[in-house]
Amino acid sequence: MPSVAFLGSHPLGERCLEEVTGHDAFDVKLVVTYGPAEDTWWDGCLYDRAESLGHDVVTRSEERAVLDHDVDYLISVYYPNILGAELLDHPNVAPLNLHQAELPRYRGSNVFSHAILNARDDDHWRYGTTLHVMAPDVDAGDIVARRFVPIEERDTARTLYDRVTEASLELFREQLTTLRDGAVHRVATPQSAYNGERYFYTKESLDGEKEIPAERLAADDEATQLAVYDKIRALDFPPFEPAYTELAGRRLYLTATNYDDLFGSATVPNFDIESDTVAVSGD
Incomplete structure:
Protein backbone atom coordinates (compact mmCIF):
# COMPACT_ATOMS: atom_id res chain seq x y z
CA MET A 1 0.00 0.00 0.00
CA LYS A 203 4.33 36.63 -6.45
CA GLU A 204 5.14 40.30 -7.05
CA SER A 205 4.30 40.21 -10.76
CA LEU A 206 1.06 42.19 -10.36
CA ASP A 207 2.52 44.85 -8.08
CA GLY A 208 1.95 48.29 -9.56
CA GLU A 209 -0.35 46.89 -12.26
CA LYS A 210 -3.73 47.68 -10.72
CA GLU A 211 -4.04 51.40 -11.44
CA ILE A 212 -5.63 52.21 -14.80
CA PRO A 213 -5.29 55.91 -15.75
CA ALA A 214 -8.58 57.71 -16.35
CA GLU A 215 -7.52 58.74 -19.85
CA ARG A 216 -6.97 55.10 -20.74
CA LEU A 217 -10.49 54.29 -19.56
CA ALA A 218 -11.81 57.08 -21.79
CA ALA A 219 -9.96 55.90 -24.90
CA ASP A 220 -12.35 55.09 -27.75
CA ASP A 221 -10.18 52.84 -29.92
CA GLU A 222 -11.08 49.16 -29.79
CA ALA A 223 -7.57 47.90 -29.02
CA THR A 224 -7.30 50.03 -25.87
CA GLN A 225 -10.84 49.23 -24.78
CA LEU A 226 -10.21 45.50 -25.06
CA ALA A 227 -6.89 45.79 -23.22
CA VAL A 228 -8.62 47.67 -20.38
CA TYR A 229 -11.47 45.18 -20.33
CA ASP A 230 -9.04 42.26 -20.13
CA LYS A 231 -7.04 43.91 -17.36
CA ILE A 232 -10.14 44.56 -15.26
CA ARG A 233 -11.18 40.91 -15.63
CA ALA A 234 -7.68 39.65 -14.90
CA LEU A 235 -7.48 41.60 -11.64
CA ASP A 236 -11.00 40.76 -10.47
CA PHE A 237 -10.39 38.12 -7.78
CA PRO A 238 -12.34 38.71 -4.56
CA PRO A 239 -11.39 39.25 -1.78
CA PHE A 240 -8.25 40.92 -3.19
CA GLU A 241 -8.13 44.55 -4.30
CA PRO A 242 -9.27 44.85 -7.94
CA ALA A 243 -8.13 47.27 -10.62
CA TYR A 244 -8.85 50.93 -9.92
CA THR A 245 -8.59 54.45 -11.29
CA GLU A 246 -7.97 57.76 -9.54
CA LEU A 247 -10.45 60.62 -10.00
CA ALA A 248 -10.34 63.87 -8.03
CA GLY A 249 -8.05 62.23 -5.50
CA ARG A 250 -10.44 59.33 -4.93
CA ARG A 251 -9.81 55.69 -5.75
CA LEU A 252 -12.61 54.08 -7.74
CA TYR A 253 -12.53 50.30 -8.00
CA LEU A 254 -13.22 48.60 -11.31
CA THR A 255 -14.62 45.10 -11.68
CA ALA A 256 -15.76 43.02 -14.61
CA THR A 257 -19.35 43.38 -13.46
CA ASN A 258 -19.28 46.90 -14.90
CA TYR A 259 -18.67 45.42 -18.36
CA ASP A 260 -21.40 42.78 -18.56
CA ASP A 261 -23.05 44.24 -21.66
CA LEU A 262 -19.89 45.22 -23.55
CA PHE A 263 -17.98 43.31 -26.21
CA GLY A 264 -20.64 40.62 -26.27
CA SER A 265 -20.14 40.08 -30.00
CA ALA A 266 -16.36 39.47 -29.75
CA THR A 267 -15.35 36.26 -31.48
CA VAL A 268 -13.64 33.79 -29.15
CA PRO A 269 -13.07 30.06 -29.78
CA ASN A 270 -15.30 27.77 -27.75
CA PHE A 271 -13.15 24.96 -26.39
CA ASP A 272 -14.50 21.85 -24.74
CA ILE A 273 -12.65 20.45 -21.74
CA GLU A 274 -9.64 18.56 -23.03
CA SER A 275 -7.26 16.05 -21.49
CA ASP A 276 -3.96 14.60 -22.60
CA THR A 277 -3.57 12.16 -19.74
CA VAL A 278 -1.75 8.94 -20.55
CA ALA A 279 -3.47 5.60 -20.08
CA VAL A 280 -1.22 3.12 -18.30
CA SER A 281 -1.65 -0.63 -18.19
CA GLY A 282 -0.23 -2.76 -15.42
CA ASP A 283 2.98 -4.71 -15.84
Missing part, protein backbone atom coordinates in the same frame (compact mmCIF):
# COMPACT_ATOMS: atom_id res chain seq x y z
CA PRO A 2 1.66 3.30 -1.09
CA SER A 3 2.22 5.74 1.75
CA VAL A 4 1.73 9.49 1.41
CA ALA A 5 2.74 12.74 3.06
CA PHE A 6 0.18 15.35 2.01
CA LEU A 7 1.11 19.06 1.97
CA GLY A 8 -1.52 21.60 1.01
CA SER A 9 -4.24 24.17 1.61
CA HIS A 10 -7.35 25.71 -0.02
CA PRO A 11 -10.64 23.89 -0.61
CA LEU A 12 -8.96 21.93 -3.41
CA GLY A 13 -6.42 20.64 -0.91
CA GLU A 14 -9.23 19.43 1.32
CA ARG A 15 -11.00 17.67 -1.53
CA CYS A 16 -7.82 16.00 -2.80
CA LEU A 17 -7.01 14.79 0.72
CA GLU A 18 -10.50 13.33 0.94
CA GLU A 19 -9.89 11.49 -2.34
CA VAL A 20 -6.62 9.98 -1.09
CA THR A 21 -8.18 9.10 2.26
CA GLY A 22 -11.18 7.43 0.64
CA HIS A 23 -9.01 5.37 -1.71
CA ASP A 24 -8.22 2.01 -0.08
CA ALA A 25 -4.83 1.83 -1.82
CA PHE A 26 -3.17 4.68 0.12
CA ASP A 27 -1.93 5.24 3.65
CA VAL A 28 -1.68 8.92 4.65
CA LYS A 29 1.16 9.20 7.15
CA LEU A 30 1.14 12.96 7.73
CA VAL A 31 -0.59 16.18 6.63
CA VAL A 32 1.22 19.54 6.58
CA THR A 33 -0.76 22.76 6.21
CA TYR A 34 -1.63 26.16 7.66
CA GLY A 35 -2.46 26.24 11.35
CA PRO A 36 -6.17 26.39 12.28
CA ALA A 37 -5.79 29.89 13.73
CA GLU A 38 -4.00 31.37 10.71
CA ASP A 39 -5.86 34.03 8.74
CA THR A 40 -6.49 32.83 5.17
CA TRP A 41 -8.70 34.30 2.45
CA TRP A 42 -10.33 31.03 1.37
CA ASP A 43 -13.14 29.08 3.01
CA GLY A 44 -12.48 25.93 5.00
CA CYS A 45 -9.50 24.64 6.95
CA LEU A 46 -7.38 21.71 5.80
CA TYR A 47 -5.94 21.32 9.30
CA ASP A 48 -9.37 20.73 10.80
CA ARG A 49 -10.46 18.51 7.91
CA ALA A 50 -7.35 16.35 8.21
CA GLU A 51 -7.91 15.89 11.93
CA SER A 52 -11.53 14.94 11.32
CA LEU A 53 -10.33 12.30 8.85
CA GLY A 54 -8.08 10.83 11.52
CA HIS A 55 -4.70 11.98 10.18
CA ASP A 56 -1.68 13.31 12.04
CA VAL A 57 -1.31 17.01 11.19
CA VAL A 58 1.48 19.57 11.63
CA THR A 59 1.83 23.19 10.53
CA ARG A 60 4.12 24.51 7.82
CA SER A 61 6.81 25.48 10.33
CA GLU A 62 7.08 21.78 11.20
CA GLU A 63 7.24 20.47 7.61
CA ARG A 64 10.50 18.63 8.28
CA ALA A 65 8.46 16.15 10.32
CA VAL A 66 7.83 14.52 6.93
CA LEU A 67 11.40 13.18 7.15
CA ASP A 68 10.38 11.09 10.16
CA HIS A 69 8.04 9.03 7.98
CA ASP A 70 8.86 6.44 5.34
CA VAL A 71 6.65 7.59 2.46
CA ASP A 72 6.32 6.65 -1.19
CA TYR A 73 4.82 9.96 -2.29
CA LEU A 74 4.94 13.54 -1.20
CA ILE A 75 1.80 15.18 -2.62
CA SER A 76 1.50 18.97 -2.73
CA VAL A 77 -1.76 20.80 -3.48
CA TYR A 78 -1.59 24.58 -2.97
CA TYR A 79 1.30 24.26 -0.53
CA PRO A 80 3.02 27.67 -0.37
CA ASN A 81 6.51 26.72 0.80
CA ILE A 82 9.29 25.98 -1.69
CA LEU A 83 10.71 22.62 -0.65
CA GLY A 84 14.41 22.00 -0.28
CA ALA A 85 16.39 19.12 -1.76
CA GLU A 86 16.18 16.98 1.38
CA LEU A 87 12.37 16.94 1.31
CA LEU A 88 12.19 16.49 -2.46
CA ASP A 89 14.55 13.50 -2.30
CA HIS A 90 12.77 11.90 0.65
CA PRO A 91 9.84 9.97 -0.93
CA ASN A 92 10.61 6.50 -2.26
CA VAL A 93 8.76 7.04 -5.57
CA ALA A 94 8.22 10.75 -6.25
CA PRO A 95 7.34 14.20 -4.91
CA LEU A 96 4.27 15.41 -6.83
CA ASN A 97 2.57 18.76 -7.17
CA LEU A 98 -0.88 19.62 -8.53
CA HIS A 99 -0.14 22.97 -10.18
CA GLN A 100 -3.14 25.16 -11.01
CA ALA A 101 -1.88 26.16 -14.45
CA GLU A 102 -0.75 24.71 -17.74
CA LEU A 103 2.85 23.57 -17.66
CA PRO A 104 5.25 24.30 -19.16
CA ARG A 105 3.41 27.43 -20.32
CA TYR A 106 2.77 29.02 -16.92
CA ARG A 107 5.19 28.58 -14.04
CA GLY A 108 5.06 30.54 -10.81
CA SER A 109 2.33 32.72 -9.28
CA ASN A 110 -0.65 34.89 -10.29
CA VAL A 111 -1.18 32.63 -13.28
CA PHE A 112 -4.98 33.03 -13.44
CA SER A 113 -4.54 36.76 -14.00
CA HIS A 114 -1.69 36.44 -16.47
CA ALA A 115 -3.50 33.80 -18.52
CA ILE A 116 -6.38 36.24 -19.07
CA LEU A 117 -3.98 39.10 -19.81
CA ASN A 118 -2.14 37.00 -22.41
CA ALA A 119 -5.07 35.13 -23.99
CA ARG A 120 -5.97 37.70 -26.64
CA ASP A 121 -2.45 38.50 -27.88
CA ASP A 122 -1.38 34.84 -27.79
CA ASP A 123 -4.72 33.58 -29.15
CA HIS A 124 -4.53 30.96 -26.40
CA TRP A 125 -8.03 30.62 -24.96
CA ARG A 126 -7.55 27.67 -22.65
CA TYR A 127 -6.34 27.26 -19.10
CA GLY A 128 -4.71 24.16 -17.68
CA THR A 129 -4.01 22.25 -14.51
CA THR A 130 -0.99 19.97 -14.25
CA LEU A 131 0.15 17.07 -12.09
CA HIS A 132 3.94 17.02 -12.22
CA VAL A 133 7.00 15.65 -10.47
CA MET A 134 8.58 18.33 -8.29
CA ALA A 135 12.13 19.47 -9.09
CA PRO A 136 14.52 21.93 -7.40
CA ASP A 137 13.40 24.67 -9.84
CA VAL A 138 9.83 25.81 -9.21
CA ASP A 139 7.23 24.09 -11.44
CA ALA A 140 9.96 22.69 -13.70
CA GLY A 141 9.59 18.93 -13.17
CA ASP A 142 8.35 16.25 -15.56
CA ILE A 143 4.65 16.32 -16.42
CA VAL A 144 2.48 13.36 -15.40
CA ALA A 145 -0.87 14.61 -16.78
CA ARG A 146 -2.76 17.79 -17.72
CA ARG A 147 -6.37 18.84 -18.15
CA PHE A 148 -7.79 21.99 -19.73
CA VAL A 149 -10.82 24.27 -19.48
CA PRO A 150 -11.72 27.18 -21.78
CA ILE A 151 -10.95 30.79 -20.96
CA GLU A 152 -14.23 32.54 -21.71
CA GLU A 153 -14.59 36.13 -22.91
CA ARG A 154 -16.40 37.06 -19.68
CA ASP A 155 -14.14 35.18 -17.28
CA THR A 156 -12.54 36.92 -14.34
CA ALA A 157 -9.51 35.52 -12.57
CA ARG A 158 -11.86 34.28 -9.84
CA THR A 159 -14.33 32.51 -12.15
CA LEU A 160 -11.40 30.85 -13.93
CA TYR A 161 -10.03 29.74 -10.55
CA ASP A 162 -13.40 28.25 -9.62
CA ARG A 163 -13.75 26.42 -12.94
CA VAL A 164 -10.29 24.89 -12.99
CA THR A 165 -10.73 23.69 -9.41
CA GLU A 166 -13.27 21.15 -10.66
CA ALA A 167 -11.00 20.07 -13.53
CA SER A 168 -8.10 19.72 -11.09
CA LEU A 169 -10.08 17.44 -8.82
CA GLU A 170 -11.06 15.26 -11.79
CA LEU A 171 -7.44 15.04 -12.91
CA PHE A 172 -6.22 14.19 -9.41
CA ARG A 173 -8.87 11.51 -8.96
CA GLU A 174 -7.97 9.90 -12.30
CA GLN A 175 -4.24 9.89 -11.59
CA LEU A 176 -4.54 8.10 -8.24
CA THR A 177 -4.51 4.91 -10.30
CA THR A 178 -1.15 5.93 -11.77
CA LEU A 179 0.20 6.48 -8.25
CA ARG A 180 -1.25 3.20 -6.99
CA ASP A 181 0.42 1.28 -9.81
CA GLY A 182 3.77 3.02 -9.32
CA ALA A 183 3.68 4.23 -12.93
CA VAL A 184 4.49 7.90 -12.35
CA HIS A 185 7.97 7.83 -13.87
CA ARG A 186 6.84 5.67 -16.80
CA VAL A 187 4.27 8.23 -17.92
CA ALA A 188 6.07 11.44 -16.91
CA THR A 189 7.19 13.63 -19.83
CA PRO A 190 10.02 16.21 -19.62
CA GLN A 191 8.83 19.76 -20.13
CA SER A 192 11.34 20.12 -22.95
CA ALA A 193 9.09 17.86 -25.05
CA TYR A 194 6.34 20.51 -25.18
CA ASN A 195 6.08 23.43 -27.59
CA GLY A 196 4.59 26.88 -27.10
CA GLU A 197 5.14 30.06 -25.13
CA ARG A 198 6.69 29.83 -21.67
CA TYR A 199 6.15 32.32 -18.85
CA PHE A 200 7.35 32.54 -15.27
CA TYR A 201 5.69 34.99 -12.87
CA THR A 202 6.69 35.85 -9.32
Whole structure:
Protein backbone atom coordinates (compact mmCIF):
# COMPACT_ATOMS: atom_id res chain seq x y z
CA MET A 1 0.00 0.00 0.00
CA PRO A 2 1.66 3.30 -1.09
CA SER A 3 2.22 5.74 1.75
CA VAL A 4 1.73 9.49 1.41
CA ALA A 5 2.74 12.74 3.06
CA PHE A 6 0.18 15.35 2.01
CA LEU A 7 1.11 19.06 1.97
CA GLY A 8 -1.52 21.60 1.01
CA SER A 9 -4.24 24.17 1.61
CA HIS A 10 -7.35 25.71 -0.02
CA PRO A 11 -10.64 23.89 -0.61
CA LEU A 12 -8.96 21.93 -3.41
CA GLY A 13 -6.42 20.64 -0.91
CA GLU A 14 -9.23 19.43 1.32
CA ARG A 15 -11.00 17.67 -1.53
CA CYS A 16 -7.82 16.00 -2.80
CA LEU A 17 -7.01 14.79 0.72
CA GLU A 18 -10.50 13.33 0.94
CA GLU A 19 -9.89 11.49 -2.34
CA VAL A 20 -6.62 9.98 -1.09
CA THR A 21 -8.18 9.10 2.26
CA GLY A 22 -11.18 7.43 0.64
CA HIS A 23 -9.01 5.37 -1.71
CA ASP A 24 -8.22 2.01 -0.08
CA ALA A 25 -4.83 1.83 -1.82
CA PHE A 26 -3.17 4.68 0.12
CA ASP A 27 -1.93 5.24 3.65
CA VAL A 28 -1.68 8.92 4.65
CA LYS A 29 1.16 9.20 7.15
CA LEU A 30 1.14 12.96 7.73
CA VAL A 31 -0.59 16.18 6.63
CA VAL A 32 1.22 19.54 6.58
CA THR A 33 -0.76 22.76 6.21
CA TYR A 34 -1.63 26.16 7.66
CA GLY A 35 -2.46 26.24 11.35
CA PRO A 36 -6.17 26.39 12.28
CA ALA A 37 -5.79 29.89 13.73
CA GLU A 38 -4.00 31.37 10.71
CA ASP A 39 -5.86 34.03 8.74
CA THR A 40 -6.49 32.83 5.17
CA TRP A 41 -8.70 34.30 2.45
CA TRP A 42 -10.33 31.03 1.37
CA ASP A 43 -13.14 29.08 3.01
CA GLY A 44 -12.48 25.93 5.00
CA CYS A 45 -9.50 24.64 6.95
CA LEU A 46 -7.38 21.71 5.80
CA TYR A 47 -5.94 21.32 9.30
CA ASP A 48 -9.37 20.73 10.80
CA ARG A 49 -10.46 18.51 7.91
CA ALA A 50 -7.35 16.35 8.21
CA GLU A 51 -7.91 15.89 11.93
CA SER A 52 -11.53 14.94 11.32
CA LEU A 53 -10.33 12.30 8.85
CA GLY A 54 -8.08 10.83 11.52
CA HIS A 55 -4.70 11.98 10.18
CA ASP A 56 -1.68 13.31 12.04
CA VAL A 57 -1.31 17.01 11.19
CA VAL A 58 1.48 19.57 11.63
CA THR A 59 1.83 23.19 10.53
CA ARG A 60 4.12 24.51 7.82
CA SER A 61 6.81 25.48 10.33
CA GLU A 62 7.08 21.78 11.20
CA GLU A 63 7.24 20.47 7.61
CA ARG A 64 10.50 18.63 8.28
CA ALA A 65 8.46 16.15 10.32
CA VAL A 66 7.83 14.52 6.93
CA LEU A 67 11.40 13.18 7.15
CA ASP A 68 10.38 11.09 10.16
CA HIS A 69 8.04 9.03 7.98
CA ASP A 70 8.86 6.44 5.34
CA VAL A 71 6.65 7.59 2.46
CA ASP A 72 6.32 6.65 -1.19
CA TYR A 73 4.82 9.96 -2.29
CA LEU A 74 4.94 13.54 -1.20
CA ILE A 75 1.80 15.18 -2.62
CA SER A 76 1.50 18.97 -2.73
CA VAL A 77 -1.76 20.80 -3.48
CA TYR A 78 -1.59 24.58 -2.97
CA TYR A 79 1.30 24.26 -0.53
CA PRO A 80 3.02 27.67 -0.37
CA ASN A 81 6.51 26.72 0.80
CA ILE A 82 9.29 25.98 -1.69
CA LEU A 83 10.71 22.62 -0.65
CA GLY A 84 14.41 22.00 -0.28
CA ALA A 85 16.39 19.12 -1.76
CA GLU A 86 16.18 16.98 1.38
CA LEU A 87 12.37 16.94 1.31
CA LEU A 88 12.19 16.49 -2.46
CA ASP A 89 14.55 13.50 -2.30
CA HIS A 90 12.77 11.90 0.65
CA PRO A 91 9.84 9.97 -0.93
CA ASN A 92 10.61 6.50 -2.26
CA VAL A 93 8.76 7.04 -5.57
CA ALA A 94 8.22 10.75 -6.25
CA PRO A 95 7.34 14.20 -4.91
CA LEU A 96 4.27 15.41 -6.83
CA ASN A 97 2.57 18.76 -7.17
CA LEU A 98 -0.88 19.62 -8.53
CA HIS A 99 -0.14 22.97 -10.18
CA GLN A 100 -3.14 25.16 -11.01
CA ALA A 101 -1.88 26.16 -14.45
CA GLU A 102 -0.75 24.71 -17.74
CA LEU A 103 2.85 23.57 -17.66
CA PRO A 104 5.25 24.30 -19.16
CA ARG A 105 3.41 27.43 -20.32
CA TYR A 106 2.77 29.02 -16.92
CA ARG A 107 5.19 28.58 -14.04
CA GLY A 108 5.06 30.54 -10.81
CA SER A 109 2.33 32.72 -9.28
CA ASN A 110 -0.65 34.89 -10.29
CA VAL A 111 -1.18 32.63 -13.28
CA PHE A 112 -4.98 33.03 -13.44
CA SER A 113 -4.54 36.76 -14.00
CA HIS A 114 -1.69 36.44 -16.47
CA ALA A 115 -3.50 33.80 -18.52
CA ILE A 116 -6.38 36.24 -19.07
CA LEU A 117 -3.98 39.10 -19.81
CA ASN A 118 -2.14 37.00 -22.41
CA ALA A 119 -5.07 35.13 -23.99
CA ARG A 120 -5.97 37.70 -26.64
CA ASP A 121 -2.45 38.50 -27.88
CA ASP A 122 -1.38 34.84 -27.79
CA ASP A 123 -4.72 33.58 -29.15
CA HIS A 124 -4.53 30.96 -26.40
CA TRP A 125 -8.03 30.62 -24.96
CA ARG A 126 -7.55 27.67 -22.65
CA TYR A 127 -6.34 27.26 -19.10
CA GLY A 128 -4.71 24.16 -17.68
CA THR A 129 -4.01 22.25 -14.51
CA THR A 130 -0.99 19.97 -14.25
CA LEU A 131 0.15 17.07 -12.09
CA HIS A 132 3.94 17.02 -12.22
CA VAL A 133 7.00 15.65 -10.47
CA MET A 134 8.58 18.33 -8.29
CA ALA A 135 12.13 19.47 -9.09
CA PRO A 136 14.52 21.93 -7.40
CA ASP A 137 13.40 24.67 -9.84
CA VAL A 138 9.83 25.81 -9.21
CA ASP A 139 7.23 24.09 -11.44
CA ALA A 140 9.96 22.69 -13.70
CA GLY A 141 9.59 18.93 -13.17
CA ASP A 142 8.35 16.25 -15.56
CA ILE A 143 4.65 16.32 -16.42
CA VAL A 144 2.48 13.36 -15.40
CA ALA A 145 -0.87 14.61 -16.78
CA ARG A 146 -2.76 17.79 -17.72
CA ARG A 147 -6.37 18.84 -18.15
CA PHE A 148 -7.79 21.99 -19.73
CA VAL A 149 -10.82 24.27 -19.48
CA PRO A 150 -11.72 27.18 -21.78
CA ILE A 151 -10.95 30.79 -20.96
CA GLU A 152 -14.23 32.54 -21.71
CA GLU A 153 -14.59 36.13 -22.91
CA ARG A 154 -16.40 37.06 -19.68
CA ASP A 155 -14.14 35.18 -17.28
CA THR A 156 -12.54 36.92 -14.34
CA ALA A 157 -9.51 35.52 -12.57
CA ARG A 158 -11.86 34.28 -9.84
CA THR A 159 -14.33 32.51 -12.15
CA LEU A 160 -11.40 30.85 -13.93
CA TYR A 161 -10.03 29.74 -10.55
CA ASP A 162 -13.40 28.25 -9.62
CA ARG A 163 -13.75 26.42 -12.94
CA VAL A 164 -10.29 24.89 -12.99
CA THR A 165 -10.73 23.69 -9.41
CA GLU A 166 -13.27 21.15 -10.66
CA ALA A 167 -11.00 20.07 -13.53
CA SER A 168 -8.10 19.72 -11.09
CA LEU A 169 -10.08 17.44 -8.82
CA GLU A 170 -11.06 15.26 -11.79
CA LEU A 171 -7.44 15.04 -12.91
CA PHE A 172 -6.22 14.19 -9.41
CA ARG A 173 -8.87 11.51 -8.96
CA GLU A 174 -7.97 9.90 -12.30
CA GLN A 175 -4.24 9.89 -11.59
CA LEU A 176 -4.54 8.10 -8.24
CA THR A 177 -4.51 4.91 -10.30
CA THR A 178 -1.15 5.93 -11.77
CA LEU A 179 0.20 6.48 -8.25
CA ARG A 180 -1.25 3.20 -6.99
CA ASP A 181 0.42 1.28 -9.81
CA GLY A 182 3.77 3.02 -9.32
CA ALA A 183 3.68 4.23 -12.93
CA VAL A 184 4.49 7.90 -12.35
CA HIS A 185 7.97 7.83 -13.87
CA ARG A 186 6.84 5.67 -16.80
CA VAL A 187 4.27 8.23 -17.92
CA ALA A 188 6.07 11.44 -16.91
CA THR A 189 7.19 13.63 -19.83
CA PRO A 190 10.02 16.21 -19.62
CA GLN A 191 8.83 19.76 -20.13
CA SER A 192 11.34 20.12 -22.95
CA ALA A 193 9.09 17.86 -25.05
CA TYR A 194 6.34 20.51 -25.18
CA ASN A 195 6.08 23.43 -27.59
CA GLY A 196 4.59 26.88 -27.10
CA GLU A 197 5.14 30.06 -25.13
CA ARG A 198 6.69 29.83 -21.67
CA TYR A 199 6.15 32.32 -18.85
CA PHE A 200 7.35 32.54 -15.27
CA TYR A 201 5.69 34.99 -12.87
CA THR A 202 6.69 35.85 -9.32
CA LYS A 203 4.33 36.63 -6.45
CA GLU A 204 5.14 40.30 -7.05
CA SER A 205 4.30 40.21 -10.76
CA LEU A 206 1.06 42.19 -10.36
CA ASP A 207 2.52 44.85 -8.08
CA GLY A 208 1.95 48.29 -9.56
CA GLU A 209 -0.35 46.89 -12.26
CA LYS A 210 -3.73 47.68 -10.72
CA GLU A 211 -4.04 51.40 -11.44
CA ILE A 212 -5.63 52.21 -14.80
CA PRO A 213 -5.29 55.91 -15.75
CA ALA A 214 -8.58 57.71 -16.35
CA GLU A 215 -7.52 58.74 -19.85
CA ARG A 216 -6.97 55.10 -20.74
CA LEU A 217 -10.49 54.29 -19.56
CA ALA A 218 -11.81 57.08 -21.79
CA ALA A 219 -9.96 55.90 -24.90
CA ASP A 220 -12.35 55.09 -27.75
CA ASP A 221 -10.18 52.84 -29.92
CA GLU A 222 -11.08 49.16 -29.79
CA ALA A 223 -7.57 47.90 -29.02
CA THR A 224 -7.30 50.03 -25.87
CA GLN A 225 -10.84 49.23 -24.78
CA LEU A 226 -10.21 45.50 -25.06
CA ALA A 227 -6.89 45.79 -23.22
CA VAL A 228 -8.62 47.67 -20.38
CA TYR A 229 -11.47 45.18 -20.33
CA ASP A 230 -9.04 42.26 -20.13
CA LYS A 231 -7.04 43.91 -17.36
CA ILE A 232 -10.14 44.56 -15.26
CA ARG A 233 -11.18 40.91 -15.63
CA ALA A 234 -7.68 39.65 -14.90
CA LEU A 235 -7.48 41.60 -11.64
CA ASP A 236 -11.00 40.76 -10.47
CA PHE A 237 -10.39 38.12 -7.78
CA PRO A 238 -12.34 38.71 -4.56
CA PRO A 239 -11.39 39.25 -1.78
CA PHE A 240 -8.25 40.92 -3.19
CA GLU A 241 -8.13 44.55 -4.30
CA PRO A 242 -9.27 44.85 -7.94
CA ALA A 243 -8.13 47.27 -10.62
CA TYR A 244 -8.85 50.93 -9.92
CA THR A 245 -8.59 54.45 -11.29
CA GLU A 246 -7.97 57.76 -9.54
CA LEU A 247 -10.45 60.62 -10.00
CA ALA A 248 -10.34 63.87 -8.03
CA GLY A 249 -8.05 62.23 -5.50
CA ARG A 250 -10.44 59.33 -4.93
CA ARG A 251 -9.81 55.69 -5.75
CA LEU A 252 -12.61 54.08 -7.74
CA TYR A 253 -12.53 50.30 -8.00
CA LEU A 254 -13.22 48.60 -11.31
CA THR A 255 -14.62 45.10 -11.68
CA ALA A 256 -15.76 43.02 -14.61
CA THR A 257 -19.35 43.38 -13.46
CA ASN A 258 -19.28 46.90 -14.90
CA TYR A 259 -18.67 45.42 -18.36
CA ASP A 260 -21.40 42.78 -18.56
CA ASP A 261 -23.05 44.24 -21.66
CA LEU A 262 -19.89 45.22 -23.55
CA PHE A 263 -17.98 43.31 -26.21
CA GLY A 264 -20.64 40.62 -26.27
CA SER A 265 -20.14 40.08 -30.00
CA ALA A 266 -16.36 39.47 -29.75
CA THR A 267 -15.35 36.26 -31.48
CA VAL A 268 -13.64 33.79 -29.15
CA PRO A 269 -13.07 30.06 -29.78
CA ASN A 270 -15.30 27.77 -27.75
CA PHE A 271 -13.15 24.96 -26.39
CA ASP A 272 -14.50 21.85 -24.74
CA ILE A 273 -12.65 20.45 -21.74
CA GLU A 274 -9.64 18.56 -23.03
CA SER A 275 -7.26 16.05 -21.49
CA ASP A 276 -3.96 14.60 -22.60
CA THR A 277 -3.57 12.16 -19.74
CA VAL A 278 -1.75 8.94 -20.55
CA ALA A 279 -3.47 5.60 -20.08
CA VAL A 280 -1.22 3.12 -18.30
CA SER A 281 -1.65 -0.63 -18.19
CA GLY A 282 -0.23 -2.76 -15.42
CA ASP A 283 2.98 -4.71 -15.84
